[in-house]
Amino acid sequence: MITKLSHVTLFVTSQDAAKDFYVNKLGFTLHTDQTMDSGFRWLTVVAPAQPDLEIVLVEPKESPMLDAESAAAVRMLLKKGVLGAGAFETPDCRKTYETLKAKGVQFAGAPEERFYGTEAVMRDGLGNWFSVTTQKPH
Amino acid sequence: MAPSPGLRAARAQIDREYAQGLTVAQLAKTAGGSTFHFIRAFRQVYGLTPGQCVRARRLGRARELLTTTALPVTEVCHQVGYLGVATFSRVFRAYTGESPSQFRKRTRRPTYIPSCFLRMYRVDD
Numbered sequence: 001m002i003t004k005l006s007h008v009t010l011f012v013t014s015q016d017a018a019k020d021f022y023v024n025k026l027g028f029t030l031h032t033d034q035t036m037d038s039g040f041r042w043l044t045v046v047a048p049a050q051p052d053l054e055i056v057l058v059e060p061k062e063s064p065m066l067d068a069e070s071a072a073a074v075r076m077l078l079k080k081g082v083l084g085a086g087a088f089e090t091p092d093c094r095k096t097y098e099t100l101k102a103k104g105v106q107f108a109g110a111p112e113e114r115f116y117g118t119e120a121v122m123r124d125g126l127g128n129w130f131s132v133t134t135q136k137p138h
Numbered sequence: 139m140a141p142s143p144g145l146r147a148a149r150a151q152i153d154r155e156y157a158q159g160l161t162v163a164q165l166a167k168t169a170g171g172s173t174f175h176f177i178r179a180f181r182q183v184y185g186l187t188p189g190q191c192v193r194a195r196r197l198g199r200a201r202e203l204l205t206t207t208a209l210p211v212t213e214v215c216h217q218v219g220y221l222g223v224a225t226f227s228r229v230f231r232a233y234t235g236e237s238p239s240q241f242r243k244r245t246r247r248p249t250y251i252p253s254c255f256l257r258m259y260r261v262d263d
Contacts (some may be wrong), residue, residue: 007252027198029157029217032207034249042251046152063256091150118231127188 007040010085012126013078015043018057021031021124025103026057045089078127085128093118093134100132141183144169148180148188156195158256162188196220197233202215207250209239 012018024026028045031054035041043123044054059132062064077083093111097120101107108121108129117135124130141149144149148169152160165188180188196218203214216240219228230238232260 007255027158030207030209032249040251042255048157049150063258084141091154101262136144 005053007056009056009058010079010128011060011074011083012057012124012128013075014058014126015057015059018124018126019043019045021105021126022055023059027099030067049089066076081123081127081129082084083127083129085130087131087133088122090098090132090134093132096120096132139183141178142169143182144171145176145180148176149184152188152191152195156192157199157217159219160192192219193229193233197230200226200230200238201234201241201245204238205245211242214238261262 010018019030019033021092022045028047029051031044031046031051033041033043037120040042043057044056045057046052059076062068062071066074097107097111100122104125106125111118111120115136117133119131119133122130122132148165149166149167151195163173165180168172169179171179172231177187178252180186180191183192184191198219200214203209204211207214209217210221211227215223215226217219218226227237230236230241236244
């Protein structure tokens, strides 16, 4: 019986820049950064309260999964910043917004109140958008 | 004894921020009481002091990193919130009976990369 998600892929334009962003700016923990003999770099990070979900940071390159045309298409979409990614939780959206803005993280705007909580929308600068939300208790 | 909302908030803060130089005074403030009463209530509910809880989270994460990554011990030390590798090593040995390097040598596992990723990216090793 499947119990949980253990790995999720996040395409990024640069693994080096992604490592710096997620670890040094967002405060995620580096889980694994290992380059195989083949040159394949396995780079994963985990969120502070979710150490058992590895976020796999992947540069779109030609592979059995992505032919050259598809890899180029993903890179183009990343550069345009049009790939939605997901939503992060925070206990204090406004404080997190101020802290991350001070570190140079890009936001679509200031936090706003929604029926489900307080939300700000952030870009990682590597092709992905995220909501950063403090949910109301329910 | 069920934890109060303040104690739950403090425990959650430990889980999130154990690597960020948390102090018991900060946790007591989160819980909304004096440091003395906070420590006593925390121990009553969770069976260990806040300081012991922070240390346990740090060293638990250190053991994971030592086992599953190739990060240098100095990097593991900093990632779990210790400023100096000497202090980290001393606390680690007191907690586990081994130095970080000895622990890693004994427990090191190959990097777990799910096969779907290996197939996608044509990794033969």
